[in-house]
Amino acid sequence: MKRSQTVRMQVQRVVLNSRPGKNGAPVPEHFRLEQVTLTPDLKDGEVLVRTLYLSVDPYMRCRMNEDTGAEYLTPWQLSECVDGGGVGVVESSRCSSCIVGDVVTSFNWPWQTCAVITGSGLQKLDPQLVDGHLSYFLGAVGMPGLTAMLGVREKGHVTKGAKQTMVVSGAAGACGSIAGQIGRLEGCVRVVGICGSDEKCKALVEDLGFSAAINYRHEDVPARLKESCPDGIDVYFDNVGGAISDSVIAQMNKGGHVILCGQISQYNKDVPYPPPLSEEIQENLRSKNITRERFMVLNYMDKTDAALWELSQWVKSAQIKVLETVVNGIENMGVAFCSMMTGGNIGKQIIKISE
Ligand SMILES: NC(=O)C1=CN([C@@H]2O[C@H](COP(=O)(O)OP(=O)(O)OC[C@H]3O[C@@H](n4cnc5c(N)ncnc54)[C@H](OP(=O)(O)O)[C@@H]3O)[C@@H](O)[C@H]2O)C=CC1
Numbered sequence: 001m002k003r004s005q006t007v008r009m010q011v012q013r014v015v016l017n018s019r020p021g022k023n024g025a026p027v028p029e030h031f032r033l034e035q036v037t038l039t040p041d042l043k044d045g046e047v048l049v050r051t052l053y054l055s056v057d058p059y060m061r062c063r064m065n066e067d068t069g070a071e072y073l074t075p076w077q078l079s080e081c082v083d084g085g086g087v088g089v090v091e092s093s094r095c096s097s098c099i100v101g102d103v104v105t106s107f108n109w110p111w112q113t114c115a116v117i118t119g120s121g122l123q124k125l126d127p128q129l130v131d132g133h134l135s136y137f138l139g140a141v142g143m144p145g146l147t148a149m150l151g152v153r154e155k156g157h158v159t160k161g162a163k164q165t166m167v168v169s170g171a172a173g174a175c176g177s178i179a180g181q182i183g184r185l186e187g188c189v190r191v192v193g194i195c196g197s198d199e200k201c202k203a204l205v206e207d208l209g210f211s212a213a214i215n216y217r218h219e220d221v222p223a224r225l226k227e228s229c230p231d232g233i234d235v236y237f238d239n240v241g242g243a244i245s246d247s248v249i250a251q252m253n254k255g256g257h258v259i260l261c262g263q264i265s266q267y268n269k270d271v272p273y274p275p276p277l278s279e280e281i282q283e284n285l286r287s288k289n290i291t292r293e294r295f296m297v298l299n300y301m302d303k304t305d306a307a308l309w310e311l312s313q314w315v316k317s318a319q320i321k322v323l324e325t326v327v328n329g330i331e332n333m334g335v336a337f338c339s340m341m342t343g344g345n346i347g348k349q350i351i352k353i354s355e
């Protein structure tokens with residue numbers, strides 16, 4: 001008698017081990033690595049994917065809470081596999097839209113070395129768009145690049161010939177590093193970055209073409225802003241919120257624009273999003289007629305394809321330079337996430353899972 005053999009694979013995955021609480025910093029021990037057995041018997045519509053790259057992003061801090069504070073973010077569940085942005089390759093398929101060898105992505109990729117996924121939840125990627133640098137799909141030619149480009153275009157009011165000065169906080173990160181370069185490409189005459197180390201400041205000015213950079217940890221931010229923005233500030237791409245943003249807003253010109261992209265300095269605190277501004281800052285915005293509109297890249301999905309193509313052309317032609325910090329191994333997901341949350345990354349934080 002012939003017995004059918006069930007193939008079993010040993011895979012590694014990361015689950016949420018515990019929650020930091022709304023007022024607490026995440027540590028790697030909030031995550032746990034597990035070995036599980038996968039039986040890749042595919043059902044109709046399913047594909048087996050091998051993970052190539054995973055992303056860690058600030059919004060994930062909100063998913064560590066039972067209540068994420070945002071209607072579009074679901075909480076991660078204790079002892080369940082964590083998910084987020086990922087890129088991988090199809091190893092076998094019972095889905096009509098995916099074939100073996102396809103490079104695919106999802107916002108809800110499990111933190112798992114190989115996984116069985118519903119094919120309809122995957123988007124196909126064209127590796128030529130990134131000249132084979134597949135991790136760029138999680139950064140400059142992915143969600144952070146889109147955030148930078150569409151944020152500047154939808155909320156920044158950058159106008160060629162208007163001699164505008166742009167300031168970017170979180171400037172050496174995934175979104176900030178691209179936003180500053182786009183500000184320059186779209187016509188700002190001066191682009192100043194604020195970030196957390198001298199090494200990052202050097203990269204912004206010497207590699208990415210920022211006009212100046214300020215290390216908020218060691219420098220007097222208001223004084224350095226005055227010096228590096230002699231004509232005031234017209235556009236502020238805000239990734240961080242808190243005291244840094246208060247200092248920038250205080251030096252903005254009449255009719256200026258704040259692109260409210262993120263407020264990472266407040267994500268370990270039990271405050272609503274966006275966190276409330278002081279009366280003084282609100283009055284500053286009002287009296288100078290400065291707009292401060294919340295930007296959310298998920299609201300512009302109809303513009304994604306065209307914007308990704310444009311980003312890819314800018315990257316290919318080196319008009320946009322890409323910075324990445326790459327860590328190897330799924331066992332380092334928690335460490336990489338916590339490092340990104342505390343400034344360990346220059347450019348996009350990527351975790352390489354397999355070749
Ligand atoms: N609105 C939208 O659609 C989207 C918004 N975002 C937001 O954009 C921002 C940047 O995200 P992303 O580019 O992915 O991440 P980054 O690559 O910029 O990584 C996060 C960076 O934040 C900085 N940071 C951490 N804590 C603080 C603090 N207390 N004060 C100042 N800076 C801090 C660190 O850099 P440093 O060394 O400079 O401190 C760190 O490297 C986040 O606020 C995120 O939530 C991201 C994607 C989409």
Ligand SMILES: CCCCCC(=O)/C=C/[C@@H]1[C@@H](C/C=C\CCCC(=O)O)[C@@H](O)C[C@H]1O
Nearest residue numbers: 059062070072073074107262273296297298
């Ligand atoms: C309340 C915190 C807001 C932080 C701003 C920010 O970083 C927003 C990021 C989103 C992010 C959302 C990601 C996935 C959605 C699905 C997650 C789920 O719960 O299943 C990004 O991918 C697009 C940005 O708008």
